[in-house]
Amino acid sequence: MKCMIDGREIEVEPGTSIILAAQRLGIRIPHFCWHPDLSVDGNCRMCVVEIEGSSKPQTACSTMVTDGMVVHTDSPQVRKARRATLELLLVNHPIDCPVCDQAGECYLQDQYMEHGLHDARISLDEKVRKRKVVDLGPIVLDAERCVLCSRCIRFEREVTGTNQLGFVGRGDHTEIAAFDNRPISHNYAGNLADVCPVGALLSRDFRFRMRVWFLESTPSVCPGCSTGCNIFIDHRDGEIHRLRPRRNVSVNRSWMCDLGRALYKGAGAPSRLLGARLRSEDDRGMIPVGEALDLLSSRLRDAGEDVAFLASPQATNEDLFAFQSLCDAVSGMLDFRVDDPQDRMAVLEDGVLLRADRNPNTRGCLELGLGRTGVDAIMSACRAGRVKALLLQGPELLRTPAAGIFLEKVPFVAVMAENDEPALARAHLVLPAAAWTENEGTFVNFARRVQRIERAIEPPGESRPRWRLASDLLARLSRPLDATTAWDVFRLASRSTAAFSGLEHVSIGESGLDLDAIKES
Amino acid sequence: MSSRVFTVNRNVHPGFWPIIIGHWETLKNLFRTLVLRQASTIQYPEQKRDVSRRYRGIHILAARADGTPKCVACFLCATVCPAECIHIEAGERPERTIEKYPVRFEIDLLRCVYCGFCVDACPEEAILMSRENDLVGTSREELIIDRDRLMRRAGLAEHGVGYRPTDHDLRRPVRIEAIEDMKNRYGLNGPRPRR
DSSP: OEEEETTEEEEOOTTOBHHHHHHHTTOOOOOSSOOTTSOOOOOSOTTEEEETTOSSOEETTTOBOOTTEEEESSOHHHHHHHHHHHHHHTTTOOOOGGGOTTTTSOHHHHHIIIIIOOOOSSOGGGSOOOOOSEEETTEEEOGGGOOOOOHHHHHIIIIIOOOOEEEESSGGGOEEEEGGGOOOOSTTTHHHHHHOSSSSEEETTTTTTOOGGGOEEEEEEOOSSTTOOEEEEEEETTEEEEEEEOOBTTTTBTOOOHHHHTTHHHHTOTTBOOSEEEEOSSOEEEEOHHHHHHHHHHHHHHHTTOEEEEOOTTSOHHHHHHHHHHHHHHTOEEEOOTTOGGGGTTOBSSSSSOBSOOOTTHHHHHHTTOOOSOHHHHHHHHHTTOOSEEEESSTHHHHSTTHHHHHTTOSOEEEEESBOOGGGGGOSEEEEBOOGGGOOEEEEOTTSEEEEEOOOSOOOTTOBOHHHHHHHHHHHTTOOOSOSSHHHHHHHHHHHOSTTTTOOHHHHTTTOEEHHHHHHO | OOOOOOOOOTTSOOOSHHHHHHHHHHHHHHHHHHTSOOOSOOOTTTSOOOOOTTOOOSEEEOBOTTSSBSOOOOOHHHHHOTTOOEEEEEEEOSOTTTOEEEEEEEEETTTOOOOOHHHHHOSSOOEEEBSOOOOOOSSTGGGEEOHHHHHSOTTHHHHOBOOOOOTTOTTOHHHHHHHHHHHHHHOSSOOOOOO
8 A cells, every 4th residue: 555645655554554654764753642552543643644635634653544635744734733723722821840750751852942933912920820740659740730631541541441530621621631630549650740741740759850851772671580571771970870771662561560660779879889798807808809819710710520500580691691701710510590480480470561581591591591400409519518619690699588597508698689688698709790780781672582781881999790700710720712892602502502503793783683583584 | 455554664763753642642641531520430349330321240030929949840951951061859749739849949040141032931930140259269069059049039139130021921920929028028220329
């Protein structure tokens, strides 16, 4: 089916709306109520376009392309209609941009600058006053700023099925409300602030933290569960201020859960480990990381084959591969399944995005073949006193209640960790690891989709990525890893792992690759 | 383009006249300063130079009637600042009509280039400039001046308000109000420094 938009021809499949067809040509049609992942409502009237043969402008979001349709998105008639719509939407807007967190990513601001630029005909005193700063739990509602686009209502209806928001009142007194002002209780409240095109629904957590135009966005993947929602890390001057979803139709569409949104806090927490720590008789003293690695490598060398390695499904494939190479270098025991996340990987927890397995890379551990010895076998060897040194890639094992009993007879336990916690006291040596926001690499989600994370900020203090810790140890064991970046490690991993063969970080791209689809093609 | 080169013969005695001319200039200025009192220099710091009414000196944060800052922490001054010398942290105000105010507002006066862009950018006329220009301190930290010091400027009555947005924009009552308030509080145009 062919149509002409602004003099450019495009062929689309039947059932494509004009707004989507235009988007494919790179023409952005202004809109408020239309959202690519919600149903079409057509209430804001901002997306009107001129269609030849039709006397009045039509909404581009709800009009499907027909064969031979000729569309003009920037004709005088369209411009006039848009201006009128925008002026009407702004009639009762409080214009409190200086205190509004949406400023800088507000559809009203952007579209006023692009299509409006009219003088106000209504003074501030004449405007209809509505409720401001209404506390809805994780969301703050300002009814005055609302343009009544109903995106939030459709999100509640179609994505979470909770229907907690609705319109009340009539005419210009219509406003968004939650019944009895009850707080938004589901796990996807943050998305309401994202779908809101204006500053009516804003995040409580991000409130007044930072103006958005200062933020730099790094594409990444949420490490909160095995779904692997695509996200942006918004940061400024080495500090992360928020996480927000990045659209990926194959994974999370435009959404992410609130548990995931809160994960940025760990990376900037005051409990971050800034250096290595050695448990000694008198006190637990900080030592330089280089010294700690010297000590650990000599321990590994002395222990011979009586070494056990426990990988973490929180780590990237690169971290895992380097860890595996380290294990191979001393031919020790290796596994990763503490608490067996494998069983829960495919279980959806709330029917939307969140999965029961809260590790981003359990699948990656399986692809790389890290489940070798079995955790039970390693534990019984520890208990029998046959393990002379144990290296943990994450603190998961130390957190389990039985860890104390199992580790009693292990003379040397080393752990890589980001944050200090009481459980780390069980280890003899603590190595500071970079958090996921400070590392680059790949995760494989529950559906065997390999996705890339990128480094947003620098690791604090002496902490370094886990693959770097492992490769530093390998260099000390005179088995250096031929890699200077995480992507070099991935290249090495792709050579020896069937699932990743022929892949490079460039080919994975920003939206990831389905490993099953690659195999078929 | 070539430049011309002069050769000066320094061996020739210049004669008596240049000395007379030189001394004449000196004596003329001595007479002007001592007798006619027309010296161009001033006795700083006892005397201060009269500066323009739009002089861009040390900043002022305007206050509301209740003593809280007028600033709503919109960060526009920090955004426009070419020297990146303004540091703001926003907090929540109990009044729902205002919502936001600066918990911290610091200007590093050693970084500041006194361009006045912050005054131009401010939508609330909360930041103004004074005509105070003598900035003295014994440490760098002392010259990072915080919200409360910016709001209660000791030298303001003496120097007066300097650069501020012109009040020809009569459609915005908030601006006039602020200026009236400053007039009552400090005397907007200030007593002019005596010479």
